[in-house]
Amino acid sequence: MSKIIVGRYIPGHSLIYKMDPRSKLLVTILFILAIFLANNPITYAIVTIFCFLAVIATGLKAKVFWDGVKPLIGLIFFTSLLQLFFMTGGHIYWHWWIFSLSSYGLVNAIYIFIRFTLIILISTVMTVTTMPLEIADAMEWLLKPLKLFKVPVDKIALVISIALRFVPTLFDETLKIMNAQRSRGADFNDGGLIQRAKAITPILVPLFIHSLETAIDLSTAMESRGYRSSEGRTRYRVLSWSKCDLIALIYFVLLVGLLLIFRTH
Amino acid sequence: MPVDNAVEFKNILFTYPDTEKAVLDKISFKIKKGSWTSLIGHNGSGKSTISKLINGLLLPDSIADSKINVLGMELNQETVWKIREKVGIVFQNPDNQFVGATVGDDVAFGLENRAVPRNRMVKIVRNVLADVGMLDYINAEPANLSGGQKQRVAIAGILAVEPEIIILDESTSMLDPSGREQILKIIRRLKKEKNLTVISITHDIDEANMADDVIVLNDGKILAQGTPTIIFDKTEMLEKIGLDIPFVYKLIDKLNKVGISVPQNIKTKDELKQYLCQLNLKK
Numbered sequence: 001m002s003k004i005i006v007g008r009y010i011p012g013h014s015l016i017y018k019m020d021p022r023s024k025l026l027v028t029i030l031f032i033l034a035i036f037l038a039n040n041p042i043t044y045a046i047v048t049i050f051c052f053l054a055v056i057a058t059g060l061k062a063k064v065f066w067d068g069v070k071p072l073i074g075l076i077f078f079t080s081l082l083q084l085f086f087m088t089g090g091h092i093y094w095h096w097w098i099f100s101l102s103s104y105g106l107v108n109a110i111y112i113f114i115r116f117t118l119i120i121l122i123s124t125v126m127t128v129t130t131m132p133l134e135i136a137d138a139m140e141w142l143l144k145p146l147k148l149f150k151v152p153v154d155k156i157a158l159v160i161s162i163a164l165r166f167v168p169t170l171f172d173e174t175l176k177i178m179n180a181q182r183s184r185g186a187d188f189n190d191g192g193l194i195q196r197a198k199a200i201t202p203i204l205v206p207l208f209i210h211s212l213e214t215a216i217d218l219s220t221a222m223e224s225r226g227y228r229s230s231e232g233r234t235r236y237r238v239l240s241w242s243k244c245d246l247i248a249l250i251y252f253v254l255l256v257g258l259l260l261i262f263r264t265h
Numbered sequence: 266m267p268v269d270n271a272v273e274f275k276n277i278l279f280t281y282p283d284t285e286k287a288v289l290d291k292i293s294f295k296i297k298k299g300s301w302t303s304l305i306g307h308n309g310s311g312k313s314t315i316s317k318l319i320n321g322l323l324l325p326d327s328i329a330d331s332k333i334n335v336l337g338m339e340l341n342q343e344t345v346w347k348i349r350e351k352v353g354i355v356f357q358n359p360d361n362q363f364v365g366a367t368v369g370d371d372v373a374f375g376l377e378n379r380a381v382p383r384n385r386m387v388k389i390v391r392n393v394l395a396d397v398g399m400l401d402y403i404n405a406e407p408a409n410l411s412g413g414q415k416q417r418v419a420i421a422g423i424l425a426v427e428p429e430i431i432i433l434d435e436s437t438s439m440l441d442p443s444g445r446e447q448i449l450k451i452i453r454r455l456k457k458e459k460n461l462t463v464i465s466i467t468h469d470i471d472e473a474n475m476a477d478d479v480i481v482l483n484d485g486k487i488l489a490q491g492t493p494t495i496i497f498d499k500t501e502m503l504e505k506i507g508l509d510i511p512f513v514y515k516l517i518d519k520l521n522k523v524g525i526s527v528p529q530n531i532k533t534k535d536e537l538k539q540y541l542c543q544l545n546l547k548k
Binding site for chain 1: 360363380
């Protein structure tokens with residue numbers, strides 16, 4: 001249980017894993033934007049194929065991606081149904097009160113469905129192949145221009161990396177506290193919603209105190225190891241571009257090119 | 266001018282904010298360069314406060330009539346960062362001093378703070394991890410390490426910045442006996458190789474017995490300072506303040522009380538064993 005990690009990183013060795021987290025994050029964001037370029041069956045087919053090729057390139061099992069889509073499937077269907085019954089235009093097949101089933105609505109519902117699914121799939125490709133820490137590094141790089149506006153990007157990055165590092169530690173501590181309270185007769189699994197919520201208080205209070213103590217200890221340790229401010233520090237962990245990033249870039253440019261050619265103007 | 270003392274406290278008074286009683290009550294002591302000094306005393310006797318005063322994490326109440334001197338530098342606002350570069354502290358809780366996301370990152374933390382160029386940093390990290398036998402774990406995450414391994418990483422992180430003084434602030438108290446022994450073995454070897462001064466704050470009386478010098482603290486005052494032989498001979502004094510004494514000293518004390526007078530020069534388990542065997546032969 002203690003090996004819990006934030007996000008859903010799954011170790012692997014395929015081409016996508018060798019990509020720099022920065023280009024992964026960037027291409028993912030741009031890919032999501034590119035999905036909105038599609039506006040007819042051909043372009044939707046193109047972007048779907050590109051997305052599935054990326055999914056296949058991870059070399060992971062289909063279940064991983066299904067797990068990514070599953071929690072949001074209700075939302076996807078709900079949005080699609082709204083489109084289906086409220087959109088009017090084109091040929092109307094059925095009409096009742098404010099609801100109508102039109103050809104426009106039908107096509108749009110399908111588009112929305114595809115769009116949603118693709119966005120989730122492509123972001124799953126990134127989150128399962130990139131460690132949370134790498135994502136944090138990539139985000140720091142993306143946020144660097146904000147330094148011009150005096151945003152303490154280095155400090156934020158350090159805070160995020162420490163937060164990520166302490167997730168398993170605090171999780172262990174939570175288990176310890178839960179066991180300690182159980183041995184005193186606390187019951188976390190029975191009772192109604194309110195009772196269960198109440199049972200959480202004896203976990204949260206000690207956990208809160210513990211994390212404050214940890215923070216004090218950690219800041220003492222950091223200071224005694226010469227931490228003064230985030231500026232003027234060098235970096236041990238560096239990111240480097242590789243050939244894989246070039247491949248990803250070409251792949252993306254190809255996608256955008258095809259979309260621009262085939263979309264209805 | 267060569268400096269003989271690694272640390273020198275003169276007349277130090279320290280009170281924590283919002284408390285009345287002083288934790289350290291005008292204490293003065295010297296710690297020799299290159300020595301292994303153990304600080305013993307109960308919880309709340311001011312041991313850990315001393316370690317935090319040495320590298321300026323805490324400041325004494327008044328600087329008018331008191332002085333802290335570390336490696337020939339007087340501790341003040343200007344020298345505090347220089348002194349911190351020379352003094353490394355290994356704290357008690359292995360988790361709460363692990364800053365980096367991986368072993369390598371954590372060891373590099375002190376180097377990053379000192380703006381060491383990356384190519385040198387990578388080399389140093391590998392070297393010091395090899396020194397503490399943790400090189401195989403360079404990419405491991407702290408959640409997958411044992412307490413002893415985390416403390417070894419903490420030591421590596423301190424070695425990386427080449428300090429002259431290492432303070433062990435109850436660093437082994439949360440470890441199992443084998444983990445504790447390993448850490449002490451590593452420190453002993455490194456002390457010899459790199460000519461370090463070790464200040465060990467400890468409850469482990471056997472560890473204190475192996476030190477060059479022992480300082481006994483009680484209620485914010487220094488009760489005694491001297492070699493383990495001198496200190497642990499004062500059985501009554503130590504028992505009065507509720508401190509344990511090493512097994513050999515306890516046994517010698519008991520033997521003396523029942524009328525078997527053990528010679529003064531016998532201080533180790535083996536010597537005592539030999540003496541007792543011969544004692545039987547003589548009878």
